[in-house]
Amino acid sequence: MATISDPPERGFRLSQLIFDTRYRSMTIQVVAMILIGLLLSWLISNTIHNLEALGKDFDFGFLSQPAGYDINQQLIDYNNQMTHGRAALVGILNTLLVAVLGCALATVLGVVAGVLRLSNNWIVSRLTAVYVEGFRNVPLLLWIVLIFALMTESMPTPRDFRGEDGSSMILGESVAITNRGVYIPNVVFSRSLGGNEVAAPEPEAPAAAAATTNMAGTYGASRIATGGAGVQTGQTDSAATTGAAEGSGAEGGEVIPTSSGWDWLLILAVLIAGSIGAKVLGKRATRIQEATGKRPTTLPLQIASVLVPLIVVLVLLGASLDKPELGGFNFDGGVHLRNSLIALWLALSLYTGAFIAEIVRGGILAISKGQTEAAYALGLRPGTTMNLVILPQALRVIIPPLISQFLNLTKNSSLAIAVGYMDVRSTLGGITINQTGRELEGMLLLGLFYLVLSLLISGVMNVYNSSVKLKER
Amino acid sequence: MKKTVTLGALTVAALAAGAAGAATLDDVKARGELKCGVSTGLAGFSAPDANNVWQGFDVAYCRALAAAVLGDPMKVAFTQTTGQTRFTALASGEIDVLARNTTWTFSRDVDLKFEFVGVNYYDGQGFIAPKSLGVASAKELDGATVCIQTGTTTELNLADFFRANNISYEPVPIETNAEAQQQYLAGACDVYTTDASGLAATRATFETPADHVILPEIISKEPLGPLVRHGDNEWGDIARWTLNALIAAEEYGVTSANIAELSSAPTNNPEINRLLGTEGELGAMLGLDAEWAKRAIMAGGNYGEIFEKNIGEATPIGLSRGLNAQWTEGGLLYSPPFR
Numbered sequence: 164m165a166t167i168s169d170p171p172e173r174g175f176r177l178s179q180l181i182f183d184t185r186y187r188s189m190t191i192q193v194v195a196m197i198l199i200g201l202l203l204s205w206l207i208s209n210t211i212h213n214l215e216a217l218g219k220d221f222d223f224g225f226l227s228q229p230a231g232y233d234i235n236q237q238l239i240d241y242n243n244q245m246t247h248g249r250a251a252l253v254g255i256l257n258t259l260l261v262a263v264l265g266c267a268l269a270t271v272l273g274v275v276a277g278v279l280r281l282s283n284n285w286i287v288s289r290l291t292a293v294y295v296e297g298f299r300n301v302p303l304l305l306w307i308v309l310i311f312a313l314m315t316e317s318m319p320t321p322r323d324f325r326g327e328d329g330s331s332m333i334l335g336e337s338v339a340i341t342n343r344g345v346y347i348p349n350v351v352f353s354r355s356l357g358g359n360e361v362a363a364p365e366p367e368a369p370a371a372a373a374a375t376t377n378m379a380g381t382y383g384a385s386r387i388a389t390g391g392a393g394v395q396t397g398q399t400d401s402a403a404t405t406g407a408a409e410g411s412g413a414e415g416g417e418v419i420p421t422s423s424g425w426d427w428l429l430i431l432a433v434l435i436a437g438s439i440g441a442k443v444l445g446k447r448a449t450r451i452q453e454a455t456g457k458r459p460t461t462l463p464l465q466i467a468s469v470l471v472p473l474i475v476v477l478v479l480l481g482a483s484l485d486k487p488e489l490g491g492f493n494f495d496g497g498v499h500l501r502n503s504l505i506a507l508w509l510a511l512s513l514y515t516g517a518f519i520a521e522i523v524r525g526g527i528l529a530i531s532k533g534q535t536e537a538a539y540a541l542g543l544r545p546g547t548t549m550n551l552v553i554l555p556q557a558l559r560v561i562i563p564p565l566i567s568q569f570l571n572l573t574k575n576s577s578l579a580i581a582v583g584y585m586d587v588r589s590t591l592g593g594i595t596i597n598q599t600g601r602e603l604e605g606m607l608l609l610g611l612f613y614l615v616l617s618l619l620i621s622g623v624m625n626v627y628n629s630s631v632k633l634k635e636r
Numbered sequence: 637m638k639k640t641v642t643l644g645a646l647t648v649a650a651l652a653a654g655a656a657g658a659a660t661l662d663d664v665k666a667r668g669e670l671k672c673g674v675s676t677g678l679a680g681f682s683a684p685d686a687n688n689v690w691q692g693f694d695v696a697y698c699r700a701l702a703a704a705v706l707g708d709p710m711k712v713a714f715t716q717t718t719g720q721t722r723f724t725a726l727a728s729g730e731i732d733v734l735a736r737n738t739t740w741t742f743s744r745d746v747d748l749k750f751e752f753v754g755v756n757y758y759d760g761q762g763f764i765a766p767k768s769l770g771v772a773s774a775k776e777l778d779g780a781t782v783c784i785q786t787g788t789t790t791e792l793n794l795a796d797f798f799r800a801n802n803i804s805y806e807p808v809p810i811e812t813n814a815e816a817q818q819q820y821l822a823g824a825c826d827v828y829t830t831d832a833s834g835l836a837a838t839r840a841t842f843e844t845p846a847d848h849v850i851l852p853e854i855i856s857k858e859p860l861g862p863l864v865r866h867g868d869n870e871w872g873d874i875a876r877w878t879l880n881a882l883i884a885a886e887e888y889g890v891t892s893a894n895i896a897e898l899s900s901a902p903t904n905n906p907e908i909n910r911l912l913g914t915e916g917e918l919g920a921m922l923g924l925d926a927e928w929a930k931r932a933i934m935a936g937g938n939y940g941e942i943f944e945k946n947i948g949e950a951t952p953i954g955l956s957r958g959l960n961a962q963w964t965e966g967g968l969l970y971s972p973p974f975r
Contacts, residue, residue, distance in 0.1 A: 217749055217867070218866060231795060231796075232791050232795055233805075236807075244799075315824040492778075493781060493806065502824065503808075558804075580811065583808055597787035598792070
């Protein structure tokens, strides 16, 4: 029997840092840390040095200087005398707009295509396969430019809508599809919360009055963005056209219908309250069903709880449709969805939708077939099985990759400059940088904005993810 | 993705700027090539021809500069820049000189830290519209959709013009001249605005140029000229006096046809002698040899010859000299004396 004695105590030697596994990982980390720190400090000192050599300082003061340039699509009030900061904000809102629209449409497209690709119907599944493979495998920029080119080259110009034999508007003369974008009607209110302008009483020379307001009208219509809150100034003007055109013959003092952000906020609040009410009704029905086994009919009540308050509010505000009308060079009134927005929105949605379709398909396939069979054995129909059994479980697999698709879509929206969509990359990261020469500051701000936005999106989606993930008790 | 690229580009730009250092002349000589920033293609000013050789009014200046510095007008590497990328390209040292119809303004000279070496074309911003639109004046453009190259002074002038006249417009921002042309021809905008020379050049490439009119209003002063980075005065002097040599050559009647004869022996005009290096030490003062200006002029002729060959009345672009005539003929071209 050999006794094993402890190895003799030896002092710490430097070579242990490399050859002893206990210390080696520590050594590697410290060295890597130092290298990264050196690289960073070199980059920073190099930048400072070069900025000095160029005689440039590092200053964000340019954000409060007047911008001097105009932006066509603006969700908040903006003119070229406002600051670069304001212009950046307009761009940020435009980015957010296309990101939200894009994420919504991409999700719908993706879920539909993903489910349909698993369909037993050969034609349907092949068609969606063509869609997915086609959009997924061609660069996004090409799709954006292609849709933009299709819109500008193949649609009629506003001038073609003149005369009898020209192009005509669709949907009861309310929607005009032109090569400058799509003009759709806008909802205006005669008792707006933002206050209504009153038409000039007793216009002495109707033609002259119409001409002057027409000027304001074209201003509004040509400068107004895609609906939503904050269209007040422009809409006031464009509504003035219609008001003046009609009011020139009528008695003076007529109220010009308009819309303000407050109106839309009120409508939104009513809608939210209505849907909460509908949800409460649904929960009550479920409670009764669980207690008695019979589910009371709630659908009409639920619909009423959303619609009735909405209609009441619309009537109280005196809502009416403001249809686009052919003005001097362009259509006046209504909402102008520019080609750039449409091309960017559709291309981003179709492209990202193809990826989401694959994620959805993967999520559904990840649910064991036994689940379907068990549901069928309980007597559930295929539709109910999909909605109540498969999709809720598939969501757990779908959501994490879906987050990164949303992030992709948002960041890809910076390709907007290709079609002249004035997003934050075009305003702050494009024109502002060019006019002020503040490349470093502008790019840092731009990077910071996308970083914050991405973190926000993934934060919100993570909250949703944890609400649908498997509850472990 | 875009973000990373931009930040990466910034880093690269920062590194490149370190390398660019002060002595651009030494860098160019060591490289054996002049790096010149031009437009992405504007007929007559800078565009590659059928053999992929760059031709044009701005290109000719770069060739003259290369001839003066390196002795060979073909030793130029052209970098295409858009309205948005040009200043970054110059500031970062990616190019040695920018000759891209760039307007000399206070803020570009002072705040953006560039050195305009002179004016090679006196221009102004105008509008082009289809004849069928029936517009006779830019003041009738209330409510019109206007195509505009983004990141240029024209964008700011346009805003000022419409504000001053209290009329409205819808701007359609576009990256390059070619895209603007396509949008304009498709009718996506009612009018296109840029420098009047650019409009003439663009119109010349239309299928039916006669269907389009350039509106009479010139809404701004656009002195276009080459520019270099602030801080390297020696390089700035070379760029400035090469341009002046081309202008002075026309004034003194030095052409590519008679330059060999004039420079073979001192003439009885001392100004020509100093210009062509047969008298005085002007070349050495610039850090070049005595025949620098002779080579610059031989590269494409004097200013007048370059003008007539690329954008003059005999070309499809058909610009008249107008403001760009010599001061002796009622124009604004006026080279300081070679003395």
